Amino acid sequence: MASNSSSIKVCGMQFAYEAQTPLFYDFNLDISPGSRCLLVGANGSGKTTLLKILAGKHMVGGRDVVQVLSGSAFHDTQLVCSGDLAYLGGSWSKTVGSAGEIPLQGDFSAEHMIFGVEGIDPVRREKLIELLDIDLQWRMHKVSDGQRRRVQICLGLLHPFQVLLLDEVTVDLDVVARVDLLDFFKEECDQRGATIVYATHIFDGLETWATHLAYIQDGELKRAKKLTEVDELKSSTNLLSVVESWLRSETKTEKKKPIKPPTQTQKTSPIADSPVKLGKFRQRREDNLPGDVRPKTGPSEGVLQGNCEKEVIRIDACGSSAVTRKVLDANTVVVGQDNGGPMCSRDSRVKTDLDGVGVVIGKVSQKVCKNLGDILANEEVILSPPRKVVR
Numbered sequence: 026m027a028s029n030s031s032s033i034k035v036c037g038m039q040f041a042y043e044a045q046t047p048l049f050y051d052f053n054l055d056i057s058p059g060s061r062c063l064l065v066g067a068n069g070s071g072k073t074t075l076l077k078i079l080a081g082k083h084m085v086g087g088r089d090v091v092q093v094l095s096g097s098a099f100h101d102t103q104l105v106c107s108g109d110l111a112y113l114g115g116s117w118s119k120t121v122g123s124a125g126e127i128p129l130q131g132d133f134s135a136e137h138m139i140f141g142v143e144g145i146d147p148v149r150r151e152k153l154i155e156l157l158d159i160d161l162q163w164r165m166h167k168v169s170d171g172q173r174r175r176v177q178i179c180l181g182l183l184h185p186f187q188v189l190l191l192d193e194v195t196v197d198l199d200v201v202a203r204v205d206l207l208d209f210f211k212e213e214c215d216q217r218g219a220t221i222v223y224a225t226h227i228f229d230g231l232e233t234w235a236t237h238l239a240y241i242q243d244g245e246l247k248r249a250k251k252l253t254e255v256d257e258l259k260s261s262t263n264l265l266s267v268v269e270s271w272l273r274s275e276t277k278t279e280k281k282k283p284i285k286p287p288t289q290t291q292k293t294s295p296i297a298d299s300p301v302k303l304g305k306f307r308q309r310r311e312d313n314l315p316g317d318v319r320p321k322t323g324p325s326e327g328v329l330q331g332n333c334e335k336e337v338i339r340i341d342a343c344g345s346s347a348v349t350r351k352v353l354d355a356n357t358v359v360v361g362q363d364n365g366g367p368m369c370s371r372d373s374r375v376k377t378d379l380d381g382v383g384v385v386i387g388k389v390s391q392k393v394c395k396n397l398g399d400i401l402a403n404e405e406v407i408l409s410p411p412r413k414v415v416r
């Protein structure tokens with residue numbers, strides 16, 4: 026699916042839910058403008074997680090790892106605020122496009138919700154209300170699932186998106202609503218060059234609707250092609266049976282290995298003797314926060330050289346054992362600044378954890394950080410290299 030100008034570009038993405046083995050490991054994806062890409066895969070293969078990462082709901086790596094419309098999906102909040110990037114998922118209380126967190130089950134009328142979104146082209150709004158056959162008098166706590174879904178979809182589509190991420194949103198719709206909606210999406214791509222990624226298990230009518238297909242198995246991208254280039258579809262026009270055959274032939278692959286602590290720990294050691302050797306430092310500490318499980322295999326990875334199986338998290342501010350535990354729970358080596366005392370040495374739990382972790386290089390600032398959010402909010406922290414090994 027590669028192209029020179031991409032709507033969505035994912036390069037070497039690593040992602041794990043907390044305390045779990047990595048779901049995505051060196052994941053790459055490239056989707057060009059105007060594509061309607063079906064995202065298929067078995068239950069639990071990672072479709073929803075991928076869509077949420079693309080929607081900027083999970084922070085993964087640095088700014089360049091997950092790019093949507095040439096911006097960082099997580100960091101460039103303007104992408105969502107402007108409505109250029111829209112995500113429609115299964116939950117009623119999630120962010121709906123740029124309309125913010127919408128309480129879809131409160132005692133609101135459909136009219137109140139739809140007309141409450143500011144800056145909308147009235148022609149587009151009328152078109153959507155008609156297309157989705159919405160009765161503006163519907164009370165959201167008394168409607169059917171399908172009716173509520175129509176309002177949710179309408180809200181998500183009010184802004185003319187450039188990239189739309191759909192997570193099985195047509196599941197509650199009747200056939201007429203579904204067909205009309207798919208036609209609308211096609212029009213949006215053909216006429217405005219919008220890009221759609223659609224995760225679904227319902228393939229009716231999608232053979233002629235989709236332009237591309239991305240198939241993931243256990244977080245691994247197994248196929249990413251134009252639909253016309255999928256060999257199996259040349260002999261069968263039935264997408265359902267093709268995907269079914271892929272899923273049936275899936276073998277249970279070995280789960281990706283958790284990041285293990287090193288077998289050897291070093292009691293006291295200069296950096297040169299440490300099992301963890303420092304390479305060059307990244308400029309942004311959020312590159313290495315939990316969720317980013319990239320292996321540190323060489324200088325090109327930016328942080329470590331040598332035989333290290335641990336995550337490295339660089340923080341400038343610590344003092345909160347909660348933060349430290351979070352860091353350490355992810356099997357981390359902590360690299361900190363050299364202008365404070367030893368890493369949280371007053372916290373016995375942390376000291377215990379440190380013993381299990383092995384090597385701590387450098388020291389951390391005494392500055393107290395309330396929670397992980399404080400770190401996330403401070404994007405421009407740059408660390409100086411540590412001067413000695415503490416332990």
Ligand SMILES: Nc1ncnc2c1ncn2[C@@H]1O[C@H](COP(=O)(O)OP(=O)(O)OP(=O)(O)O)[C@@H](O)[C@H]1O
Pocket residue numbers: 042043045048066067068069070071072073074075
């Ligand atoms: N919040 C979470 N915390 C921990 N693990 C999660 C979380 N959400 C999903 N997972 C795990 O991540 C894996 C991928 O889940 P995901 O929801 O992305 O799959 P999916 O392909 O969308 O599945 P489905 O087709 O059933 O919707 C699963 O093993 C799931 O258990």
